[in-house]
Amino acid sequence: MLRAFSTSATGMAAQQNMVDVIANNLANINTNGFKRSQIDFQDLLYLKLRESGTEVVAGLTAPSGLEIGSGVRVASTVKVFTTGELQNTSRPLDIAIAGEGFLQVSMPDGSTKYTRDGALQINGEGNLVTTTGFQLEPAISIPTDAMSIDIGKDGSVNVMDGSGNISVVGTLQLARFPNPAGLSSEGDNLLAETAASGTVITGTPGENGFGSIQAGFLEKSNVQMVTELVNLITAQRAYEINSRAIRAGDDMLRTANEIVR
Amino acid sequence: MSIDVTRQVSLNIAALESEFNAITNNLANVSTAGYKRFVSSFAETLARQQSLLGDNDISSANLQVGIDFSQGLSMIETGRSLDVALQGKGFFVIETAEGPLYTRNGMFRANQNGQITDSLGRIVSGQAGPVTIPADIALSQVNIAADGSVKAGDTTLGQLRVVSFGDNENKLIPAGDNCFRAPNDLAVLAEENAAIRQGYLESSNVKMIDELVDMIMVSRLYQANMKFITARKDAGESLMSLAMG
Numbered sequence: 001m002l003r004a005f006s007t008s009a010t011g012m013a014a015q016q017n018m019v020d021v022i023a024n025n026l027a028n029i030n031t032n033g034f035k036r037s038q039i040d041f042q043d044l045l046y047l048k049l050r051e052s053g054t055e056v057v058a059g060l061t062a063p064s065g066l067e068i069g070s071g072v073r074v075a076s077t078v079k080v081f082t083t084g085e086l087q088n089t090s091r092p093l094d095i096a097i098a099g100e101g102f103l104q105v106s107m108p109d110g111s112t113k114y115t116r117d118g119a120l121q122i123n124g125e126g127n128l129v130t131t132t133g134f135q136l137e138p139a140i141s142i143p144t145d146a147m148s149i150d151i152g153k154d155g156s157v158n159v160m161d162g163s164g165n166i167s168v169v170g171t172l173q174l175a176r177f178p179n180p181a182g183l184s185s186e187g188d189n190l191l192a193e194t195a196a197s198g199t200v201i202t203g204t205p206g207e208n209g210f211g212s213i214q215a216g217f218l219e220k221s222n223v224q225m226v227t228e229l230v231n232l233i234t235a236q237r238a239y240e241i242n243s244r245a246i247r248a249g250d251d252m253l254r255t256a257n258e259i260v261r
Numbered sequence: 262m263s264i265d266v267t268r269q270v271s272l273n274i275a276a277l278e279s280e281f282n283a284i285t286n287n288l289a290n291v292s293t294a295g296y297k298r299f300v301s302s303f304a305e306t307l308a309r310q311q312s313l314l315g316d317n318d319i320s321s322a323n324l325q326v327g328i329d330f331s332q333g334l335s336m337i338e339t340g341r342s343l344d345v346a347l348q349g350k351g352f353f354v355i356e357t358a359e360g361p362l363y364t365r366n367g368m369f370r371a372n373q374n375g376q377i378t379d380s381l382g383r384i385v386s387g388q389a390g391p392v393t394i395p396a397d398i399a400l401s402q403v404n405i406a407a408d409g410s411v412k413a414g415d416t417t418l419g420q421l422r423v424v425s426f427g428d429n430e431n432k433l434i435p436a437g438d439n440c441f442r443a444p445n446d447l448a449v450l451a452e453e454n455a456a457i458r459q460g461y462l463e464s465s466n467v468k469m470i471d472e473l474v475d476m477i478m479v480s481r482l483y484q485a486n487m488k489f490i491t492a493r494k495d496a497g498e499s500l501m502s503l504a505m506g
Contacts, residue, residue: 003282004278004281004282004285007282007285007286007289008285008288008289010289011285011288011289011290011291014289014292015292018292038339038341038368039292040294040366040368040380041290041292041293041294041296042293042366042380042437042438042439043286043289043290043293043296043435043437043438043439044437045436045437046434046435046436046437067299067434067435068279068282068283068286068299069283069286069289069290069299069435069437070286071285071286071289071290072289072290072292072293075380075381075438076380078341078368078370078380080339080340080341081341081400081401082340082341082401083401099399099401100399100400100401100402101399176399178371178372178373178374178375178394178396179370179371179372179373179375179400180400181370181371182370182372182373195373196372196373196382197373198371198372198373198374198375198396199373201396201397208397209397209398209399209402210399222340234292235292237469238288238291238292238469241288241291241469241472241473242285242288242289244473244476245284245285245288245476248281248476248477248480249281249285249480251480251484252281252480252483252484252487255483255484255487255488256487258487258491259487259490259491259494
């Protein structure tokens with residue numbers, strides 16, 4: 001009987017994790033380039049209680065063995081890398097990646113991180129940076145006399161100076177991973193390479209499976225509010241029903257206790 | 262005679278306890294993709310036997326204990342290119358050091374070498390070895406057809422292996438981690454009628470309401486059988502006190 005308690009407790013813990021994941025998805029519904037997470041549950045090990053063919057009740061034999069599971073656990077959470085909705089902002093430095101790929105960001109400690117948040121800015125030194133102020137890699141510096149900036153589908157950054165001359169000052173490079181689900185989330189919309197993600201592959205936007213750059217657009221999150229809310233209700237009900245099982249088990253134990261009262 | 266009855270009642274109680282445990286396991290796994298519920302009609306059979314259902318025809322009750330391999334209740338759309346659901350009979354094959362395992366949880370991913378694996382990183386078996394996605398192909402370009410063939414554009418990368426066990430499905434042993442193990446003598450058949458749906462996951466086949474109803478029936482029967490023991494004990498005590506004067 002005590003087994004049922006711990007089994008139901010794993011069920012409650014799992015649903016609680018589910019609610020945590022849903023809450024984070026919903027909280028980031030307006031975060032540019034955010035990818036929703038999905039949770040992978042797995043059943044726990046089974047205990048063999050009875051071989052098949054044994055007598056269950058006088059005169060009744062079990063046609064198959066009895067193996068009782070011990071509940072559920074969260075095997076992992078997976079980020080779902082489908083493209084979010086592209087929103088037109090008309091700001092020349094807003095870029096969205098239509099398809100696969102991440103922008104590369106160099107961190108102050110020298111490491112490289114990855115993001116799909118393309119709300120770019122120009123910092124005091126004239127370099128292209130993310131909203132948080134981290135420099136893009138390869139670094140692209142915008143001349144001080146630039147009148148307008150235009151980023152092409154292939155990632156080339158074109159600048160027009162005061163006298164109307166257009167020049168290419170750099171090209172954005174995208175990064176890709178064999179297993180993007182293995183990237184670790186670092187906050188600030190940044191992702192980092194891990195052993196599970198595989199080695200980074202870099203390339204030019206629009207080539208070799210990389211998405212192309214859409215300037216004047218931002219990629220919204222890929223969180224669907226209705227889906228998340230439906231999942232939330234399901235998780236809440238499942239949590240409730242697992243707690244009800246604990247109560248039913250408690251009632252049963254109480255009857256057992258009454259024998260020796 | 263009366264000892265026999267008490268023995269049967271205590272057997273009933275033990276069987277009801279394990280049925281209750283099985284129900285709690287089903288409930289704990291209601292959100293587990295590809296989970297197959299454990300069914301036991303013991304409580305129902307017992308209820309008929311003890312005339313609690315107003316029908317004491319035991320022969321009509323067929324005691325069933327085992328795993329219900331019916332299709333999951335719904336197909337959940339996720340849009341992930343490596344989420345696959347099986348429609349119809351069959352299992353995906355997971356390669357482990359201890360031999361193959363069989364699963365219907367299709368939340369797959371690619372490892373650092375591009376091979377398709379399950380969420381624990383174990384290789385998912387293809388018709389000819391693991392299915393590998395080359396580094397120059399993005400995951401979003403991968404298409405998995407209904408027959409399990411994995412393609413990127415016109416290039417075929419491999420085909421996921423789907424097997425079944427005919428009428429011997431009930432001999433599979435649950436191994437945890439959403440997998441089943443097959444006894445050595447079980448024939449593994451290639452399954453050609455299952456349709457693979459990319460971007461979907463198969464939900465569990467646990468119906469919350471049904472489990473709740475079963476749970477109530479089991480706990481009531483458990484309490485009734487416990488009451489029987491209490492009554493016998495009380496009767497025994499008064500007989501003893503009568504005899505002892």
